[in-house]
Amino acid sequence: METKTRCAWCEKDDLYRDYHDNEWGNPIYEDDKLFEFLVLETFQAGLSWYTILKKRDNFKKAFADFDYRIVAVFDDYEVEKLMKDAGIIRNRLKIQGTISNAIAFMKVQEEFGSFSNYIWNFTNGKPIDNQPKTLADVPATSPLSDTISKDLKKRGFKFIGSTTVYAHMQATGMVNDHVAECWKRK
Incomplete structure:
Protein backbone atom coordinates (compact mmCIF):
# COMPACT_ATOMS: atom_id res chain seq x y z
CA MET A 1 0.00 0.00 0.00
CA GLU A 2 1.33 3.40 -1.02
CA THR A 3 1.74 5.89 1.79
CA LYS A 4 1.87 9.57 1.08
CA THR A 5 3.41 12.16 3.32
CA ARG A 6 0.88 14.93 3.78
CA CYS A 7 0.47 18.15 5.69
CA ALA A 8 -0.08 16.93 9.27
CA PRO A 27 -6.05 27.07 -7.89
CA ILE A 28 -9.74 27.79 -8.48
CA TYR A 29 -10.80 30.39 -11.02
CA GLU A 30 -14.50 29.51 -11.39
CA ASP A 31 -16.88 31.95 -9.69
CA ASP A 32 -19.30 29.21 -8.61
CA LYS A 33 -16.57 27.34 -6.75
CA LEU A 34 -15.09 30.53 -5.30
CA PHE A 35 -18.51 31.38 -3.88
CA GLU A 36 -18.85 27.89 -2.41
CA PHE A 37 -15.61 28.31 -0.50
CA LEU A 38 -16.64 31.82 0.55
CA VAL A 39 -19.82 30.37 2.09
CA LEU A 40 -17.98 27.52 3.78
CA GLU A 41 -15.20 29.75 5.13
CA THR A 42 -17.79 32.23 6.44
CA PHE A 43 -19.48 29.50 8.45
CA GLN A 44 -16.13 28.10 9.56
CA ALA A 45 -15.24 31.30 11.46
CA GLY A 46 -14.82 30.24 15.09
CA LEU A 47 -15.21 26.53 14.29
CA SER A 48 -13.01 23.79 12.89
CA TRP A 49 -12.73 23.26 9.16
CA TYR A 50 -13.40 19.57 9.81
CA THR A 51 -16.85 20.45 11.22
CA ILE A 52 -17.66 22.36 8.03
CA LEU A 53 -16.35 19.62 5.73
CA LYS A 54 -18.57 17.06 7.46
CA LYS A 55 -21.58 19.31 6.82
CA ARG A 56 -20.56 20.40 3.32
CA ASP A 57 -23.26 18.42 1.50
CA ASN A 58 -25.86 19.86 3.87
CA PHE A 59 -24.62 23.38 3.17
CA LYS A 60 -24.78 22.69 -0.55
CA LYS A 61 -28.40 21.61 -0.28
CA ALA A 62 -29.36 24.44 2.11
CA PHE A 63 -27.76 27.14 -0.06
CA ALA A 64 -29.16 26.11 -3.45
CA ASP A 65 -26.02 24.27 -4.65
CA PHE A 66 -24.06 27.42 -3.72
CA ASP A 67 -25.81 29.38 -6.47
CA TYR A 68 -25.17 32.98 -5.44
CA ARG A 69 -27.92 34.21 -7.78
CA ILE A 70 -30.49 32.25 -5.79
CA VAL A 71 -28.93 32.90 -2.37
CA ALA A 72 -28.94 36.65 -3.06
CA VAL A 73 -32.76 36.66 -3.08
CA PHE A 74 -33.26 34.54 0.04
CA ASP A 75 -35.81 36.26 2.27
CA ASP A 76 -36.96 35.93 5.89
CA TYR A 77 -38.77 32.67 5.07
CA GLU A 78 -35.53 31.05 3.85
CA VAL A 79 -33.61 32.42 6.83
CA GLU A 80 -36.11 30.87 9.25
CA LYS A 81 -36.03 27.60 7.30
CA LEU A 82 -32.22 27.54 7.54
CA MET A 83 -32.38 28.31 11.26
CA LYS A 84 -34.29 25.03 11.68
CA ASP A 85 -31.85 23.01 9.53
CA ALA A 86 -29.80 20.86 11.93
CA GLY A 87 -27.54 19.84 9.02
CA ILE A 88 -25.83 23.24 8.92
CA ILE A 89 -24.46 25.72 11.44
CA ARG A 90 -27.57 27.55 12.62
CA ASN A 91 -26.16 31.01 13.15
CA ARG A 92 -28.58 33.73 12.07
CA LEU A 93 -25.87 36.35 11.54
CA LYS A 94 -23.80 33.99 9.37
CA ILE A 95 -26.89 33.01 7.36
CA GLN A 96 -27.80 36.65 6.82
CA GLY A 97 -24.15 37.41 6.09
CA THR A 98 -24.12 34.73 3.40
CA ILE A 99 -27.11 36.39 1.73
CA SER A 100 -25.36 39.79 1.93
CA ASN A 101 -22.21 38.20 0.55
CA ALA A 102 -24.11 36.76 -2.43
CA ILE A 103 -25.39 40.25 -3.25
CA ALA A 104 -21.91 41.79 -2.82
CA PHE A 105 -20.42 38.93 -4.88
CA MET A 106 -22.65 39.83 -7.84
CA LYS A 107 -21.78 43.53 -7.51
CA VAL A 108 -18.09 42.59 -7.72
CA GLN A 109 -18.88 40.49 -10.82
CA GLU A 110 -20.57 43.50 -12.44
CA GLU A 111 -17.57 45.71 -11.72
CA PHE A 112 -14.77 43.28 -12.64
CA GLY A 113 -16.44 40.90 -15.09
CA SER A 114 -16.12 38.04 -12.60
CA PHE A 115 -15.33 37.53 -8.94
CA SER A 116 -12.33 35.52 -10.09
CA ASN A 117 -10.92 38.53 -11.95
CA TYR A 118 -11.33 40.60 -8.80
CA ILE A 119 -9.86 38.19 -6.25
CA TRP A 120 -7.01 36.85 -8.38
CA ASN A 121 -5.96 40.39 -9.29
CA PHE A 122 -4.53 40.62 -5.77
CA THR A 123 -1.94 37.96 -6.74
CA ASN A 124 -1.55 38.95 -10.40
CA GLY A 125 -3.47 35.79 -11.34
CA LYS A 126 -0.89 33.39 -9.92
CA PRO A 127 -0.64 31.44 -6.66
CA ILE A 128 1.78 32.70 -4.03
CA ASP A 129 4.08 29.88 -2.95
CA ASN A 130 5.03 30.40 0.69
CA GLN A 131 7.17 27.24 0.78
CA PRO A 132 6.58 26.48 4.47
CA LYS A 133 8.88 23.87 5.92
CA THR A 134 6.50 22.85 8.74
CA LEU A 135 2.97 23.68 9.92
CA ALA A 136 4.53 26.16 12.36
CA ASP A 137 5.60 28.20 9.31
CA VAL A 138 2.03 28.52 8.00
CA PRO A 139 0.45 31.80 9.07
CA ALA A 140 -3.20 32.38 9.97
CA THR A 141 -3.17 35.75 8.20
CA SER A 142 -0.90 37.80 5.98
CA PRO A 143 -0.58 41.45 4.98
CA LEU A 144 -2.33 40.47 1.73
CA SER A 145 -5.26 38.80 3.53
CA ASP A 146 -5.52 41.96 5.65
CA THR A 147 -5.77 44.05 2.47
CA ILE A 148 -8.29 41.76 0.78
CA SER A 149 -10.41 41.57 3.94
CA LYS A 150 -10.58 45.36 4.19
CA ASP A 151 -11.51 45.66 0.53
CA LEU A 152 -14.21 42.98 0.77
CA LYS A 153 -15.71 44.64 3.85
CA LYS A 154 -15.73 47.96 2.03
CA ARG A 155 -17.72 46.22 -0.72
CA GLY A 156 -20.35 44.97 1.76
CA PHE A 157 -19.07 41.48 2.58
CA LYS A 158 -19.71 40.12 6.09
CA PHE A 159 -17.82 37.64 8.31
CA ILE A 160 -14.76 38.11 6.17
CA GLY A 161 -11.90 38.95 8.51
CA SER A 162 -8.28 38.42 7.62
CA THR A 163 -8.16 34.86 9.03
CA THR A 164 -11.23 33.86 7.00
CA VAL A 165 -9.75 35.45 3.88
CA TYR A 166 -6.42 33.69 4.39
CA ALA A 167 -8.19 30.33 4.79
CA HIS A 168 -10.12 31.09 1.58
CA MET A 169 -6.84 31.89 -0.17
CA GLN A 170 -5.41 28.55 0.96
CA ALA A 171 -8.50 26.57 0.01
CA THR A 172 -8.73 28.13 -3.45
CA GLY A 173 -5.02 27.90 -4.23
CA MET A 174 -4.24 31.62 -4.10
CA VAL A 175 -1.50 30.60 -1.68
CA ASN A 176 0.33 27.29 -1.59
CA ASP A 177 0.92 26.35 2.02
CA HIS A 178 1.67 22.66 1.55
CA VAL A 179 4.64 21.90 3.79
CA ALA A 180 8.02 20.83 2.40
CA GLU A 181 7.52 17.09 2.97
CA CYS A 182 3.97 17.00 1.56
CA TRP A 183 3.51 14.97 -1.61
CA LYS A 184 1.45 17.84 -3.08
CA ARG A 185 4.49 20.09 -2.87
CA LYS A 186 6.59 17.57 -4.80
Whole structure:
Protein backbone atom coordinates (compact mmCIF):
# COMPACT_ATOMS: atom_id res chain seq x y z
CA MET A 1 0.00 0.00 0.00
CA GLU A 2 1.33 3.40 -1.02
CA THR A 3 1.74 5.89 1.79
CA LYS A 4 1.87 9.57 1.08
CA THR A 5 3.41 12.16 3.32
CA ARG A 6 0.88 14.93 3.78
CA CYS A 7 0.47 18.15 5.69
CA ALA A 8 -0.08 16.93 9.27
CA TRP A 9 -3.38 18.80 9.74
CA CYS A 10 -5.22 16.46 7.38
CA GLU A 11 -4.31 13.12 8.92
CA LYS A 12 -7.47 12.92 11.07
CA ASP A 13 -9.40 10.67 8.66
CA ASP A 14 -10.19 9.91 5.02
CA LEU A 15 -12.52 12.91 4.63
CA TYR A 16 -9.71 15.27 5.56
CA ARG A 17 -7.10 13.39 3.51
CA ASP A 18 -9.36 13.40 0.44
CA TYR A 19 -9.97 17.14 0.79
CA HIS A 20 -6.23 17.78 1.17
CA ASP A 21 -5.25 15.53 -1.73
CA ASN A 22 -7.90 16.64 -4.21
CA GLU A 23 -8.88 20.21 -3.38
CA TRP A 24 -6.91 22.20 -0.82
CA GLY A 25 -4.43 24.49 -2.49
CA ASN A 26 -5.55 23.76 -6.06
CA PRO A 27 -6.05 27.07 -7.89
CA ILE A 28 -9.74 27.79 -8.48
CA TYR A 29 -10.80 30.39 -11.02
CA GLU A 30 -14.50 29.51 -11.39
CA ASP A 31 -16.88 31.95 -9.69
CA ASP A 32 -19.30 29.21 -8.61
CA LYS A 33 -16.57 27.34 -6.75
CA LEU A 34 -15.09 30.53 -5.30
CA PHE A 35 -18.51 31.38 -3.88
CA GLU A 36 -18.85 27.89 -2.41
CA PHE A 37 -15.61 28.31 -0.50
CA LEU A 38 -16.64 31.82 0.55
CA VAL A 39 -19.82 30.37 2.09
CA LEU A 40 -17.98 27.52 3.78
CA GLU A 41 -15.20 29.75 5.13
CA THR A 42 -17.79 32.23 6.44
CA PHE A 43 -19.48 29.50 8.45
CA GLN A 44 -16.13 28.10 9.56
CA ALA A 45 -15.24 31.30 11.46
CA GLY A 46 -14.82 30.24 15.09
CA LEU A 47 -15.21 26.53 14.29
CA SER A 48 -13.01 23.79 12.89
CA TRP A 49 -12.73 23.26 9.16
CA TYR A 50 -13.40 19.57 9.81
CA THR A 51 -16.85 20.45 11.22
CA ILE A 52 -17.66 22.36 8.03
CA LEU A 53 -16.35 19.62 5.73
CA LYS A 54 -18.57 17.06 7.46
CA LYS A 55 -21.58 19.31 6.82
CA ARG A 56 -20.56 20.40 3.32
CA ASP A 57 -23.26 18.42 1.50
CA ASN A 58 -25.86 19.86 3.87
CA PHE A 59 -24.62 23.38 3.17
CA LYS A 60 -24.78 22.69 -0.55
CA LYS A 61 -28.40 21.61 -0.28
CA ALA A 62 -29.36 24.44 2.11
CA PHE A 63 -27.76 27.14 -0.06
CA ALA A 64 -29.16 26.11 -3.45
CA ASP A 65 -26.02 24.27 -4.65
CA PHE A 66 -24.06 27.42 -3.72
CA ASP A 67 -25.81 29.38 -6.47
CA TYR A 68 -25.17 32.98 -5.44
CA ARG A 69 -27.92 34.21 -7.78
CA ILE A 70 -30.49 32.25 -5.79
CA VAL A 71 -28.93 32.90 -2.37
CA ALA A 72 -28.94 36.65 -3.06
CA VAL A 73 -32.76 36.66 -3.08
CA PHE A 74 -33.26 34.54 0.04
CA ASP A 75 -35.81 36.26 2.27
CA ASP A 76 -36.96 35.93 5.89
CA TYR A 77 -38.77 32.67 5.07
CA GLU A 78 -35.53 31.05 3.85
CA VAL A 79 -33.61 32.42 6.83
CA GLU A 80 -36.11 30.87 9.25
CA LYS A 81 -36.03 27.60 7.30
CA LEU A 82 -32.22 27.54 7.54
CA MET A 83 -32.38 28.31 11.26
CA LYS A 84 -34.29 25.03 11.68
CA ASP A 85 -31.85 23.01 9.53
CA ALA A 86 -29.80 20.86 11.93
CA GLY A 87 -27.54 19.84 9.02
CA ILE A 88 -25.83 23.24 8.92
CA ILE A 89 -24.46 25.72 11.44
CA ARG A 90 -27.57 27.55 12.62
CA ASN A 91 -26.16 31.01 13.15
CA ARG A 92 -28.58 33.73 12.07
CA LEU A 93 -25.87 36.35 11.54
CA LYS A 94 -23.80 33.99 9.37
CA ILE A 95 -26.89 33.01 7.36
CA GLN A 96 -27.80 36.65 6.82
CA GLY A 97 -24.15 37.41 6.09
CA THR A 98 -24.12 34.73 3.40
CA ILE A 99 -27.11 36.39 1.73
CA SER A 100 -25.36 39.79 1.93
CA ASN A 101 -22.21 38.20 0.55
CA ALA A 102 -24.11 36.76 -2.43
CA ILE A 103 -25.39 40.25 -3.25
CA ALA A 104 -21.91 41.79 -2.82
CA PHE A 105 -20.42 38.93 -4.88
CA MET A 106 -22.65 39.83 -7.84
CA LYS A 107 -21.78 43.53 -7.51
CA VAL A 108 -18.09 42.59 -7.72
CA GLN A 109 -18.88 40.49 -10.82
CA GLU A 110 -20.57 43.50 -12.44
CA GLU A 111 -17.57 45.71 -11.72
CA PHE A 112 -14.77 43.28 -12.64
CA GLY A 113 -16.44 40.90 -15.09
CA SER A 114 -16.12 38.04 -12.60
CA PHE A 115 -15.33 37.53 -8.94
CA SER A 116 -12.33 35.52 -10.09
CA ASN A 117 -10.92 38.53 -11.95
CA TYR A 118 -11.33 40.60 -8.80
CA ILE A 119 -9.86 38.19 -6.25
CA TRP A 120 -7.01 36.85 -8.38
CA ASN A 121 -5.96 40.39 -9.29
CA PHE A 122 -4.53 40.62 -5.77
CA THR A 123 -1.94 37.96 -6.74
CA ASN A 124 -1.55 38.95 -10.40
CA GLY A 125 -3.47 35.79 -11.34
CA LYS A 126 -0.89 33.39 -9.92
CA PRO A 127 -0.64 31.44 -6.66
CA ILE A 128 1.78 32.70 -4.03
CA ASP A 129 4.08 29.88 -2.95
CA ASN A 130 5.03 30.40 0.69
CA GLN A 131 7.17 27.24 0.78
CA PRO A 132 6.58 26.48 4.47
CA LYS A 133 8.88 23.87 5.92
CA THR A 134 6.50 22.85 8.74
CA LEU A 135 2.97 23.68 9.92
CA ALA A 136 4.53 26.16 12.36
CA ASP A 137 5.60 28.20 9.31
CA VAL A 138 2.03 28.52 8.00
CA PRO A 139 0.45 31.80 9.07
CA ALA A 140 -3.20 32.38 9.97
CA THR A 141 -3.17 35.75 8.20
CA SER A 142 -0.90 37.80 5.98
CA PRO A 143 -0.58 41.45 4.98
CA LEU A 144 -2.33 40.47 1.73
CA SER A 145 -5.26 38.80 3.53
CA ASP A 146 -5.52 41.96 5.65
CA THR A 147 -5.77 44.05 2.47
CA ILE A 148 -8.29 41.76 0.78
CA SER A 149 -10.41 41.57 3.94
CA LYS A 150 -10.58 45.36 4.19
CA ASP A 151 -11.51 45.66 0.53
CA LEU A 152 -14.21 42.98 0.77
CA LYS A 153 -15.71 44.64 3.85
CA LYS A 154 -15.73 47.96 2.03
CA ARG A 155 -17.72 46.22 -0.72
CA GLY A 156 -20.35 44.97 1.76
CA PHE A 157 -19.07 41.48 2.58
CA LYS A 158 -19.71 40.12 6.09
CA PHE A 159 -17.82 37.64 8.31
CA ILE A 160 -14.76 38.11 6.17
CA GLY A 161 -11.90 38.95 8.51
CA SER A 162 -8.28 38.42 7.62
CA THR A 163 -8.16 34.86 9.03
CA THR A 164 -11.23 33.86 7.00
CA VAL A 165 -9.75 35.45 3.88
CA TYR A 166 -6.42 33.69 4.39
CA ALA A 167 -8.19 30.33 4.79
CA HIS A 168 -10.12 31.09 1.58
CA MET A 169 -6.84 31.89 -0.17
CA GLN A 170 -5.41 28.55 0.96
CA ALA A 171 -8.50 26.57 0.01
CA THR A 172 -8.73 28.13 -3.45
CA GLY A 173 -5.02 27.90 -4.23
CA MET A 174 -4.24 31.62 -4.10
CA VAL A 175 -1.50 30.60 -1.68
CA ASN A 176 0.33 27.29 -1.59
CA ASP A 177 0.92 26.35 2.02
CA HIS A 178 1.67 22.66 1.55
CA VAL A 179 4.64 21.90 3.79
CA ALA A 180 8.02 20.83 2.40
CA GLU A 181 7.52 17.09 2.97
CA CYS A 182 3.97 17.00 1.56
CA TRP A 183 3.51 14.97 -1.61
CA LYS A 184 1.45 17.84 -3.08
CA ARG A 185 4.49 20.09 -2.87
CA LYS A 186 6.59 17.57 -4.80
